[in-house]
Amino acid sequence: MKCRNSHLLNKKKSTLVCVLIILVFPLFLMGSIRFTDVTQEYNVAGYSYFGGHGVCWVDVNSDGKLDLYIKNEGAQGQGIVNNILYINYGDSFLDEALSRGVADAYFRGTHGAVFADLDSDKDFDLFSTTTYGGVSPSHNHIYENDGTGYFEDITNQISPSQDTDTASRGVAAADFDNDGDLDLYFSNPLSEINAMSSQPSSPQELKNFYMNNGDGTFTWMFRGIKWSGFVQGVSAVDIDRDGDIDIAEARWAPPSTIYLNDGSGFFYDAGIGFGLPQTIDVRDNGMTFGDTDSDGDLDLVVIGHHGIDLYKNRQGIFHMESSMSTAGNQPSFHCCLGDLDHDGDLDLYESGGYIYENNGQGGFALVSLNVGALMASLNTVDPRASALGDYDGDGDLDIYLTDKGGYNVLLRNDVDDSNWIQIEILSDEMGGTGGLGAKLSLYRTGHVGEPGFLVGYREITGEYGYLAQDMPAVHFGVSQNSQYDLKIEFINGAQRTLTNISPGQKIQTGYILPPADLEGERKQNRALFYQENVIQLTWNVNPDNQNVVKYRIYQIEQWRKFEYMDEVNADVLVYNVRNTSPETQYTFAVTAVNSSDIQGVPAYVIVE
């Protein structure tokens, strides 16, 4: 019966698409935003039993190419449900979730998951939830990345050990308590979620945080966010701009809300104060934050069964600006914000629906989209999350869309210009990679801090909206013939400014920059009767770094798998790698380390 309904629904959608094509065909041809459905080309459609829910763009094996992690919820009757980890090999993707240890096989699959550098070793670890379906145990998992994209389950590092089943949906990763490491939050910390209830339940104090102890262990605790009804998507950003990470939850029976962080990682409900509607049983699925009007603060898009609501941030209060209709009869789950056409503002893509182009002032209008891409989006049966990532490295934002009832879709952005700048924070104030919580403001060059010259504002987050995680790099659409300055504010308040940035490049930067002029030279370390082949690494002080107390030297066994070798004091700018083979090519990395033992962005050198 269900299949039949789904078939009928598909038919209706196809009819709708045909009508649209006939009515506005000329507009489709002139579409300024062009995507191509490349799902088959890259073989990334997912499993035949479907179930696609969440999606993350992340470079798990640190090879510079974005990989895809897809969280599947099993269809009824399906046994064990595997998540998918599509490794990007450039011309193709290959599912290696099983061999790399993150298939997370569970009877009812996974909803929420987030990649974050939990141990500050400059790779992305994974926090993944399970979907309780009456089968125990239904526990969350933490997987540690070994640097090459192979994961080890370190769930047993959570204390006390999990003793209750959970039906988590959205999750978040951030340094909630500002202690220099990433903590984890998960929604629905119980099995009996009663999702269909139209009434909120009485608030329960349930443990829903894994606080990072900084030594590889986590403490499971309650931090002020009470559970009062089914939660879908979770977003974690600094909503009140007070320097700590707050949490927003899209909920079904209880109204969606915002929990403000008191600065020490304890939260209180502040949804009313922010102007969010207090209507119950609205069934929101995702809350997506972004600076839609380029005024330097985060606006809010709430998406759910009612449609898409845009809230503008005015002096810290959210004001309902407009509502947009969703594409089909199905409830909408997620929308993502990104500059899809490189015109300098954030456009909106509704999962399985349309693209709305930003008019530059934060107003959205449905835009023409080329036929193939529109059909690929609209033909999804039960679309869920979508995430933005530049999988092909051409500088624009591509879209991956999951479909619970059909095959997933990869849409390649064909904007094909160099009107973009990407910023990747390889080393943040915690020493890890990703820069979660960092705020990036792009200005016209020479005007840092002047609101009138602000080009765009972004805040780096993990999972957001409904179970989606965009690529770790921040993307700006810019004008071709201009230069820009970038201000990065880290979560600890430290700032870094990069100047005279030209469009068409991806900039890798960090809280502590790499040492300058790293070079490696083969030398013979001679005694009178014997000689040793050494590689002498030399570098210079990076003048933009402060408080550097030492340098760490690594050998790179595989690309960006760091094998620690040694460290030297800051006044030593040379290191001899001993007893090397003259026939072997070596790759080394040197990082600067500050007085708080935070390690910066590595400088690399390949010695032929």
Added chain:
Amino acid sequence: MRRFCIFIFVFVLASSLLWTGTEEVKNSRISISGGAYFLRDDVFKQVYGNHAWIVCGGYSYRLPFLLKNHLEVGVNFRFLSDKGKLTVTKEPVDLVMSDVTLTVKYLFDLNPIIPYAGPGLQYIWYKEEYPPLFPVSSVRGSVAGLSFQAGCYYDFSSSLGIDVSVLYCLARAEEGMVQTDIGGIGIKAGMVYRFDF
């Protein structure tokens, strides 16, 4: 050069068979001296500097029946110890070299100054010790070489004198892929005691 030294050595031996001496002299000398050895090898200069200090000792016997007492044969011992630094890592290394030289000297009796010159055959032992991070802890070896020595005695009494000489050595060591020229020039000066044996 090696052929030249052998030629000189054979020439002095041969010529000693032609001449005989009758003058009564104290026929033995023992000497102790010190000086500096300048190795030719560029790596030695980088690791240990231009020279190393040496301590020498020796016994020589003036042959009574040859070349009118102008020919002297001897056995000399030389000891060298130095500390240096590896060329790149500047870690300390220790070098010990010693050698035994069989010499034949032709003496020009211009009392009290007695210049001399002659070739020799050397056998050299060496040992170099390395810091812990070096691929090997030490290298030991030995090699034969040739030498040519020139100098003079100055006898300021019937038993005591001084000896000043210059030694030119030819020797090459090979350890694995590393070839080392351990030849060079040594300069030494010391005391000589004369006695009859």
